[in-house]
Amino acid sequence: MHFLSNEVDELQKLAEIPFTNLNTIMKKLLFLAVLTLTGSLFFQGISKQEQEPEPNLILSTEAALPDDVKAVVDKKCYGCHNANSKNEKGKAKLDWDALDGMKKSKRKAAMGEIAEVLEKGEMPPKKFLENKPEGALTEAELATLAQWSSGKKK
Amino acid sequence: MKRWQYILGGIGLVFVVIQFIPNELPPTTQQNTGDISTSGLVSKEIADLLKTSCYSCHSNETNYPWYSYVAPTSWLMKKDVSEGREELNFSTWLDYDTTKMLGKLDDISSEVGEGRMPMKIYTLMHPSAKLDETQRASIVAWAEETMDKIAEEEEEEEVEASDN
Numbered sequence: 001m002h003f004l005s006n007e008v009d010e011l012q013k014l015a016e017i018p019f020t021n022l023n024t025i026m027k028k029l030l031f032l033a034v035l036t037l038t039g040s041l042f043f044q045g046i047s048k049q050e051q052e053p054e055p056n057l058i059l060s061t062e063a064a065l066p067d068d069v070k071a072v073v074d075k076k077c078y079g080c081h082n083a084n085s086k087n088e089k090g091k092a093k094l095d096w097d098a099l100d101g102m103k104k105s106k107r108k109a110a111m112g113e114i115a116e117v118l119e120k121g122e123m124p125p126k127k128f129l130e131n132k133p134e135g136a137l138t139e140a141e142l143a144t145l146a147q148w149s150s151g152k153k154k
Numbered sequence: 155m156k157r158w159q160y161i162l163g164g165i166g167l168v169f170v171v172i173q174f175i176p177n178e179l180p181p182t183t184q185q186n187t188g189d190i191s192t193s194g195l196v197s198k199e200i201a202d203l204l205k206t207s208c209y210s211c212h213s214n215e216t217n218y219p220w221y222s223y224v225a226p227t228s229w230l231m232k233k234d235v236s237e238g239r240e241e242l243n244f245s246t247w248l249d250y251d252t253t254k255m256l257g258k259l260d261d262i263s264s265e266v267g268e269g270r271m272p273m274k275i276y277t278l279m280h281p282s283a284k285l286d287e288t289q290r291a292s293i294v295a296w297a298e299e300t301m302d303k304i305a306e307e308e309e310e311e312e313v314e315a316s317d318n
Binding site for chain 1: 158165251252253255256257258260261301302304306308309
């Protein structure tokens with residue numbers, strides 16, 4: 001409560017209204033609440049900085065991926081989505097190194113999630129592309145990944 | 155008039171004005187033939203858990219409380235329900251292909267297991283939707299089992315297809 005009373009004191013000075021009765025205090029508290037709410041709206045837009053991907057890393061050649069898919073993954077995805085990635089969020093969502101060791105249901109599930117993210121155009125992230133527009137998937141690359149991840153045969 | 159009276163009046167006026175901004179809530183339907191409960195993948199117990207804790211946003215059976223019609227909460231409601239349905243809609247479960255189903259189940263397992271779903275802002279207003287640890291665990295177990303089941307069935311189909 002110490003924090004709150006400080007805030008109220010500040011407001012009192014600002015508004016130059018003397019503390020005379022409970023009613024005034026309530027109104028100030030209400031004002032404070034509205035102020036906090038409005039303030040909190042502005043914080044939602046601020047997001048954490050994305051970690052830079054490691055350049056020139058390549059997924060193990062043992063990986064059970066079709067060659068064309070592996071080529072796109074190495075070029076456009078693996079920099080963030082690898083086992084040693086400093087991009088914690090990217091690593092947690094998808095780690096290409098772990099895909100092979102997964103049981104079939106989990107591997108297919110990961111593919112389903114990849115397919116969905118690609119359909120929605122959520123990857124690579126917009127924030128990332130602002131600094132590195134050449135990281136975007138070309139139409140052909142997108143088609144290769146989408147075809148593979150949706151589990152449909154050619 | 156005192157300053158606080160102007161401020162309160164201003165807030166009141168803004169509140170009245172925003173009620174006139176058009177805001178269409180996502181439509182609801184109660185009987186859905188593609189619902190997950192018709193898929194044979196859920197027991198009664200799990201179906202009930204999903205209905206109580208997830209269906210408000212993740213199905214077409216949304217129950218809109220009175221404040222869904224009052225701005226600014228109506229805006230939040232519209233955003234959360236349409237995003238929720240897009241991410242996962244139990245009412246149109248049968249429209250997902252097997253790969254998608256597996257992806258959704260994997261997400262359910264991690265979102266519920268790690269406590270991100272149901273969202274805090276939702277359980278605050280709907281305490282009955284809160285999941286206790288046992289309920290969480292049974293949803294996670296169900297999601298994991300169902301993933302194995304779907305993957306196995308798919309494998310059998312593939313074998314059959316290659317035999318013929």
